[in-house]
Amino acid sequence: EVFTALADLEELLQTESSLIYTLENYIRAEEEKLDYLKRYAHIYKSQYEKAAEDVQVYVANPINAYTLVKRLTADWKEVENLITMDLSPDYMENITYIKENMKFPTDEDLNGAAVALTRLQDTYRLETSSLARGELNGIKYSSELSAADCFELGRQSYNNEDYYHTQLWMREADSRLNREANETVGRSDILEYLAFSTYKQGNIRLALDLTNKLLEILPTHTRALGNKVYYEDELQKIVEEKRKGDDGSEAIQNDEIKPNDGVHGREFYEQMCRGEITLSDAKLSKLKCRYLNKNHPFLLIAPFKVEEAHHKPDIFIFHDVLADSEIATIRRMAQPRFRRATVQNTDTGELEIAQYRISKSAWLKEEEHKHIADVSQRVSDITGLTMATAEELQVVNYGIGGHYEPHFDFARKDELNAFKSLGTGNRIATVLFYMTDVEQGGATVFPSISVTLWPKKGAAAFWHNLHPSGDGDKMTRHAACPVLTGSKWVSNKWIHERGQEFLRPCTLDRPNEDFVA
Ligand SMILES: O=C(O)CCC(=O)C(=O)O
Ligand SMILES: [Fe+2]
Structure with missing residues (x-):
């Protein structure tokens, strides 16, 4: 799939350019063919008109007699040849070649891109109408969506049984249609989806109104007729039950049931992504910004500018640790190897793709390029930890709405097989490199400690994922918020326990676990 990484989407533009070229050539060929036919039609017509002035005089002329016969035999064969000449196979062959040899999105990509858009809509509280105007947070980025574009978003949501977004986008399609001179979609189609999703969202009365509207346009629409009867029956039942005094069965009249509500911490997480939650002033005032020097507990070679983002658990930001040339190398090497990022199924231990982690990633080895080895050495210098047991560098690119929902980087006790094959113990610490600035969205957030990190190139x-005892630090639960605009590239260097024994002596102190992760 291509929608999961922005890098792949860029290649789609090359595909589009080839398709445009083929399409234009095809149109030109068809136009040439039509021009020939028009010329024939013109000759036929002018000769016929001349003959019609006086039919007897015309056919009495031997030259006319000859040309008439010729026109209807040899010439007409040409016309028939032209009419039946099918130009499409050649061009279809070209199109098939492009589809097979260039990057081409699938129906799953369309669905993924639509879901991503609705995710952004929820996380960043974007108005459907302003999104349709091509605006993101008040900034106009792209051209407007047509009624048909909105309709397709609604249809994709419908296919995912997401009736909340179906309603939002079908309503938008409907209001856009009112303003379209050349209508891009049929109102009856919109009304059908809108009525059914409204019913699914619990508003039977409105669903009935919409169905009646649809029947005004298409009085014999079979499904609408059936639904009308059904909705009327349902409403009747409600009226009767009410009369019986049983008001407990009142239908939900709420057409704005938002998905995910009630899921633990979802709202807070989204608030963090929007940048609405910040550390308290008291906590902020304790954090420092300084240069690492020889007195710092971390082993030190270069004086990196370090910022404390949180204290207990400690989260540090090192500025300008990656050079632009290193970033370029990492991106260039990773791009051709990108695979959709996977997550470990906690029950089976198998790696699988998941809606909650949408990005593409690749792994780079130290021995593949000096820059990769340099980066690894730098991590060791900064953290004072050994890289001997660290994982390879993981490079990640997020596409439209790409994200990674709240998770721990360490393996929990109940997780089957996690890191077992590595034989290096758990992920003691994470170094997360930001390789791009991100225009809007894409923060790394730690909901349990209200820390938001905004990507900053270089x-x-x-942070340490484990307490000195080796137990996971639940406060380090974090997420990559959906990218709203821009491209987000990061790299992870995960450092493991084995080999750190003398570098970070462990203690048996148990952490204070009196909070909910
Ligand atoms: O991309 C980010 O901001 C965080 C990524 C992350 O947490 C991970 O890959 O484990
Ligand atoms: Fe992570």
Whole structure:
């Protein structure tokens, strides 16, 4: 699939350019063919008109007699040849070649891109109408969506049984249609989806009104007729039950049931992504910004500018740790190897793709390029930890709405097989490199401690995932918020326990676990 990484989407533009070229050539060929036919039609017509002035005189002329016969034999064969000449196979062959040899999105991509858009809509509280105007947070980025574009978003949501977004986008399609001179979609189609999703959202009365509207346009629409009867029956039942005094069965008259509501911490997480939650002033005032020097507990070679983002658990931001040339190398090497990022199924231990982690990633080895080795050495210098047991560098690119929902980087006790094959213990620490600035969205957030990190090209975040005892630090639960605009590239260097024994002596102190992760 291509929608999961922005890098792949860029290639789609090359595909589009080839398709445009083929399409224009095809149109030109068809136009040439039509021009020939028009010329024939013109000759036929002018000769016929001349003959019609006086039919007897015309046919009495031997030359006319000859040309008439010729026109209807040899010439007409040409016309028939032209009419039946099918130009499409050649061009279809070209199109098939492009589809097979260039990057081409699938129906799943369309669905993924639509879901991503609705995710952004929820997370960043974007108005459907302003999105349709091509605006993101009040900034106009792209051209407007047509009624048909909105309709397709609604249809994709419908296919995912997401009736909340179906309603939002079908309503938008309907209001856009009112303003379209050349209608891009049929109102009856919109009304049918809108009525059914409204019913699914619990508003039977409105669903009935919409169905009646649809029947005004298409009085014999079979499904609408059936639904009308059904909705009327349902409403009747409600009236009767009310009369019986049983008001407990009142239908939900709420057409704005938002998905995900009630899921633990979802709202808070989204608030963090929007940048609405910040550390308290008291906590902020304790954090420092300074240069790492020889007195710092971290082993040190270069004086990196370090910022404390949180204290207990400690989260540090190192600025300007990656050079632009290193970032370029990492991106260039990773791009051709990108695969959809996977997550470990906690029950089976198998790696699988998931809606909650949408990005593309690749792994780079130190021995593949000096820059990769340099980066690894730098991580060791900054953190004072050994890289001997660290994982390879994981490079990640997020596409439209790409994200990674709240998670821990360490393996929990109940997780089957996690890191077992590595034989290096758990992920003691994470270094997260930011390889791009992100225009809007795409923060790394730690909901349990109200920390939001905004991507800054060349910077790296560092934290320990484990307490000195080896237990996971639940406060380090974090997420990559959906990217709203821009391209987000990051790299992860996960450092493991094995080999750190003398570098970070463990203690048996148990952490204070009196909070909910
Ligand atoms: O991209 C980010 O901001 C965080 C990524 C992350 O948490 C991960 O890959 O484990
Ligand atoms: Fe993570």
